[in-house]
Amino acid sequence: MSNKFIGQSVKRVEDKRFITGKGRYTDDIVLPGMLHAHFVRSPYAHARVVSVDTAEALAIPGVIAVYTGDDVAAINGVPCGWQVNFRSGETMREPKHPMLIATGDTAKHAGDPVAVIIAETKEIAIDASEAVNVEWEELPAIASPADALKEGAPKVHDQFPDNTAFDWTFGNPIEEVDAAMATAAHTTTLDFINQRVVPNAMEPRAYIGSYDNVSDKYTLYTSTQNPHLIRLLMCAFVLGIPEHKVRVVGPDVGGGFGSKIYHYTEEALVTWASKQLEVPVKWTSDRSEAFLMDAHGRDHVTKAEMGFDADGNIVGLRIKTIANMGAYLSTFAPAVPTYLHGTLLQGLYTTPKINIDMTCVFTHTVAVDAYRGAGRPEATYLLERLMDLAALEMGKDPAQLRFQNFIPAFDGVTQPGYQTQVALQYDSGNYHPVLERGLEMLGYEDFRAAQKEAASTGKLLGVGFSTYVEACGIAPSAVVGSLGARAGLYESAQVRVQPTGKVSVFTGSHSHGQGHETTFVQVVADKLGIPMEDVDLVHGDSDTVAFGMGTYGSRSLAVGGSAIMKSIDKVLEKGAKIAAHKLECAEGDLEYGEGKWTVKGTDKSIGFGDVALTAYVPHVYPAGLEPGLDFSSFYDPANFTYPFGCHIAVVEVDKETGKTTLKRMIAVDDVGNVINPMIVDGQIHGGLAQGIGQAMFEGTIYDENAQLTNGSYMDYCMPRADDLPMFETDRKVTPCPHNPLGVKGAGEAGAIGSTPAVVNAVIDALWSGGHKVKDILMPMTSERVWRAMN
Amino acid sequence: MQINLTVNGKARKAEVEDRTLLVYYLREKLGLTGAHVACDTSSCGACTVHLDGVAVKSCTLLAAQADGCQVTTIEGMANADGTLHPLQAGFKECHGLQCGFCTPGMIMTAADLLKKNPHPSETEIRVALEGNICRCTGYHNIVESILWAAQHSNAPLAADSHLWTNDVVAKEVVETA
Numbered sequence: 001m002s003n004k005f006i007g008q009s010v011k012r013v014e015d016k017r018f019i020t021g022k023g024r025y026t027d028d029i030v031l032p033g034m035l036h037a038h039f040v041r042s043p044y045a046h047a048r049v050v051s052v053d054t055a056e057a058l059a060i061p062g063v064i065a066v067y068t069g070d071d072v073a074a075i076n077g078v079p080c081g082w083q084v085n086f087r088s089g090e091t092m093r094e095p096k097h098p099m100l101i102a103t104g105d106t107a108k109h110a111g112d113p114v115a116v117i118i119a120e121t122k123e124i125a126i127d128a129s130e131a132v133n134v135e136w137e138e139l140p141a142i143a144s145p146a147d148a149l150k151e152g153a154p155k156v157h158d159q160f161p162d163n164t165a166f167d168w169t170f171g172n173p174i175e176e177v178d179a180a181m182a183t184a185a186h187t188t189t190l191d192f193i194n195q196r197v198v199p200n201a202m203e204p205r206a207y208i209g210s211y212d213n214v215s216d217k218y219t220l221y222t223s224t225q226n227p228h229l230i231r232l233l234m235c236a237f238v239l240g241i242p243e244h245k246v247r248v249v250g251p252d253v254g255g256g257f258g259s260k261i262y263h264y265t266e267e268a269l270v271t272w273a274s275k276q277l278e279v280p281v282k283w284t285s286d287r288s289e290a291f292l293m294d295a296h297g298r299d300h301v302t303k304a305e306m307g308f309d310a311d312g313n314i315v316g317l318r319i320k321t322i323a324n325m326g327a328y329l330s331t332f333a334p335a336v337p338t339y340l341h342g343t344l345l346q347g348l349y350t351t352p353k354i355n356i357d358m359t360c361v362f363t364h365t366v367a368v369d370a371y372r373g374a375g376r377p378e379a380t381y382l383l384e385r386l387m388d389l390a391a392l393e394m395g396k397d398p399a400q401l402r403f404q405n406f407i408p409a410f411d412g413v414t415q416p417g418y419q420t421q422v423a424l425q426y427d428s429g430n431y432h433p434v435l436e437r438g439l440e441m442l443g444y445e446d447f448r449a450a451q452k453e454a455a456s457t458g459k460l461l462g463v464g465f466s467t468y469v470e471a472c473g474i475a476p477s478a479v480v481g482s483l484g485a486r487a488g489l490y491e492s493a494q495v496r497v498q499p500t501g502k503v504s505v506f507t508g509s510h511s512h513g514q515g516h517e518t519t520f521v522q523v524v525a526d527k528l529g530i531p532m533e534d535v536d537l538v539h540g541d542s543d544t545v546a547f548g549m550g551t552y553g554s555r556s557l558a559v560g561g562s563a564i565m566k567s568i569d570k571v572l573e574k575g576a577k578i579a580a581h582k583l584e585c586a587e588g589d590l591e592y593g594e595g596k597w598t599v600k601g602t603d604k605s606i607g608f609g610d611v612a613l614t615a616y617v618p619h620v621y622p623a624g625l626e627p628g629l630d631f632s633s634f635y636d637p638a639n640f641t642y643p644f645g646c647h648i649a650v651v652e653v654d655k656e657t658g659k660t661t662l663k664r665m666i667a668v669d670d671v672g673n674v675i676n677p678m679i680v681d682g683q684i685h686g687g688l689a690q691g692i693g694q695a696m697f698e699g700t701i702y703d704e705n706a707q708l709t710n711g712s713y714m715d716y717c718m719p720r721a722d723d724l725p726m727f728e729t730d731r732k733v734t735p736c737p738h739n740p741l742g743v744k745g746a747g748e749a750g751a752i753g754s755t756p757a758v759v760n761a762v763i764d765a766l767w768s769g770g771h772k773v774k775d776i777l778m779p780m781t782s783e784r785v786w787r788a789m790n
Numbered sequence: 791m792q793i794n795l796t797v798n799g800k801a802r803k804a805e806v807e808d809r810t811l812l813v814y815y816l817r818e819k820l821g822l823t824g825a826h827v828a829c830d831t832s833s834c835g836a837c838t839v840h841l842d843g844v845a846v847k848s849c850t851l852l853a854a855q856a857d858g859c860q861v862t863t864i865e866g867m868a869n870a871d872g873t874l875h876p877l878q879a880g881f882k883e884c885h886g887l888q889c890g891f892c893t894p895g896m897i898m899t900a901a902d903l904l905k906k907n908p909h910p911s912e913t914e915i916r917v918a919l920e921g922n923i924c925r926c927t928g929y930h931n932i933v934e935s936i937l938w939a940a941q942h943s944n945a946p947l948a949a950d951s952h953l954w955t956n957d958v959v960a961k962e963v964v965e966t967a
Contacts, residue, residue: 015890023890512889
């Protein structure tokens with residue numbers, strides 16, 4: 001079958017509504033009689049609710065209801081979706097995460113809600129929130145994961161006195177790793193912090209709960225990445241309402257980056273409140289609330305050691321990390337530092353012995369969960385920082401050190417996948433070409449000459465490398481189930497051929513910027529040989545789409561696209577039966593292409609539209625065949641997919657001020673087959689910006705009372721247009737051997753590879769000026785870089 | 791209080807609270823939801839519209855301040871016949887948007903730039919976008935989109951004439967040109 005659209009940079013179908021102001025995000029939706037919610041939140045990171053007086057607020061005209069924690073005390077908290085038990089076998093500690101804090105209980109991070117006002121307008125609700133009198137007893141608080149484990153540290157949950165959610169070890173037995181490390185001729189050691197960052201999707205979270213007392217049915221509009229998952233968690237675990245009585249709609253969603261995967265308390269609360277009041281209730285977060293309430297990312301404190309033999313071959317890797325969970329366990333939080341992090345520590349290298357020791361702790365901060373890359377950026381940061389630092393320490397070339405330690409190429413078809421020391425089996429990989437291409441784009445030799453010259457000037461030049469592999473297309477249900485997931489991670493798809501031959505495709509994936517309405521339609525149009533205009537994609541509505549798992553972990557095309565391919569196969573298989581009947585031939589005599597079935601070697605054919613019409617008007621029809629041409633499928637992947645790539649950063653550091661300028665950012669990524677190169681490049685660009693953001697600009701700052709002191713866009717620095725260069729991208733293609741499209745996933749790659757490349761570049765610049773520093777705390781502000789030189 | 795203004799070429803009269811911000815007037819009273827609210831601090835530019843032809847952050851202006859003014863929003867950028875503004879076309883052509891939430895503000899800011907500087911350099915574009923945050927694109931394709939629009943705009947892009955049918959000649963623009 002020829003491809004007309006696959007592989008082409010088709011312009012996005014969805015763009016028109018966004019560029020004309022017609023996008024429909026949750027906050028744009030207005031329902032008749034809709035009321036507005038505003039939360040009364042804890043001003044303290046840790047404080048007991050002594051009393052809550054709502055009388056004054058209730059007396060304000062326009063205030064319809066005020067609910068406190070006591071009103072919802074009998075309702076379950078929002079659940080965690082992944083269980084990782086202690087290495088001792090003790091069950092993971094899972095505190096209740098209530099919708100509102102009840103009297104006598106404690107708020108466990110700044111922003112933890114204690115009451116909610118429901119009023120006629122948002123303004124009235126905000127005014128009334130000022131009139132709720134809460135008596136607080138402030139208690140000591142901690143924000144840093146390292147502080148959580150200190151003797152006498154304030155407790156987040158009284159029942160868990162050591163602040164530990166669980167601990168975990170993974171990889172080869174520690175004795176074997178210790179023995180391997182003991183043989184090392186050189187050991188590179190790095191103590192570092194992978195700082196806490198805030199996803200900051202541009203659309204603040206927004207929800208509308210709407211209860212209809214005639215049908216006893218709820219509708220929740222939510223800015224989510226996975227409507228069905230929200231429905232399941234809210235119905236079955238929080239509110240205890242029948243799932244078939246709840247419709248969850250994720251309309252246009254303004255970015256997610258992980259932060260809109262999770263089931264949040266506000267989602268359940270507006271749904272619950274709409275039932276109490278029998279009117280729709282809307283809540284839209286403001287940005288200050290988003291900083292306090294949206295799940296954050298990263299937040300690891302790590303000691304990493306990598307051992308090398310005298311020739312520079314890696315002999316072992318030993319990691320000890322404390323990871324911050326925040327005050328509560330968010331939906332996927334336990335998986336992030338464990339099975340999405342420890343399992344990636346093989347990187348691209350043949351490291352024979354690997355062990356990670358992980359302790360996950362509670363602190364008085366909002367939950368930490370998956371943020372673009374989720375565990376894989378942390379693993380890559382660790383490995384790639386060690387590689388460049390080891391090269392500097394051993395006087396070796398960082399590119400050559402990588403070439404020397406790369407896993408040899410394997411295609412996963414004629415050669416088996418690569419079995420790592422940390423459970424995963426990579427599907428296919430060919431690592432030399434991405435680094436070779438990166439070096440070529442950089443002009444490596446010329447760069448080193450320029451760097452030498454610059455060393456005697458006021459501006460130091462540095463280059464940083466990062467070669468990464470990630471695991472995406474999550475995930476085989478049986479595998480993740482054995483690792484603690486409380487859900488399967490398949491995807492659903494329905495291909496509904498209409499009687500006129502037009503096609504509606506329903507996917508359980510959810511687009512919040514990734515361009516599904518274009519990419520998925522390219523695939524369907526090509527496989528069916530029909531124009532793209534004849535295909536529409538439907539997503540984001542639990543009433544119309546079969547149960548699906550949503551979009552995260554770079555899974556939409558690899559898993560959701562594969563489900564669509566299964567349905568297309570079923571359509572073509574049944575269509576061939578109908579075509580054979582109409583053409584009076586055997587099915588085996590037919591071939592499909594260009595939108596028609598043709599009897600091989602003849603000019604006799606029947607078009608897709610005619611077959612579709614016949615399926616719905618089955619007057620002349622194969623005996624025993626059901627009418628209709630409409631197929632659903634579920635696809636559960638055989639393995640994760642393993643994209644990889646090479647990111648190279650070039651920086652200039654001003655010796656006098658420490659000011660660092662990112663001069664070049666090169667990315668050569670291998671994400672398997674590519675359906676729409678324009679969209680894949682866009683995904684890489686966005687990821688690069690977020691990864692660079694973590695290296696250079698972003699990071700939460702908590703004070704000694706665990707208050708976030710930079711919780712606004714004025715204070716939390718994200719990359720702006722004039723902070724970044726034009727990106728230089730290229731790609732290699734090593735197809736995924738185990739899914740029908742051969743695709744691997746591109747959503748997170750940019751954020752996974754870029755961060756260590758940028759930090760490595762600054763370290764390299766400093767070494768070129770004689771400053772042999774091992775680490776600079778991210779974000780690498782001018783002050784921190786200057787201090788590293790002075 | 792009562793305000794009288796022109797929005798996307800149509801005269802409007804409304805009763806608003808003194809404290810009503812322009813962005814909420816546009817979104818909630820007129821249903822023009824293309825202007826978005828993404829921060830509380832005038833930092834992100836998602837709410838950018840034009841007031842008398844100049845890009846402003848509508849979350850930082852009272853509706854009352856727009857009394858007597860000409861307001862253009864993203865909904866007023868295309869021609870009446872549906873022909874896209876060159877910037878709208880450019881954003882589509884160059885994949886200058888992903889989730890679309892910052893896009894209206896980006897386009898409105900860029901339109902202001904192109905009026906003042908019809909053929910900006912990459913650096914001039916990046917500096918002009920300093921007040922607008924995008925979290926999806928890394929800005930690369932936004933810059934490309936604006937360069938594309940600058941190349942594909944017709945003669946009316948000259949600094950002293952207006953860019954699109956619904957806008958009005960802006961006094962400030964003439965002065966800065």
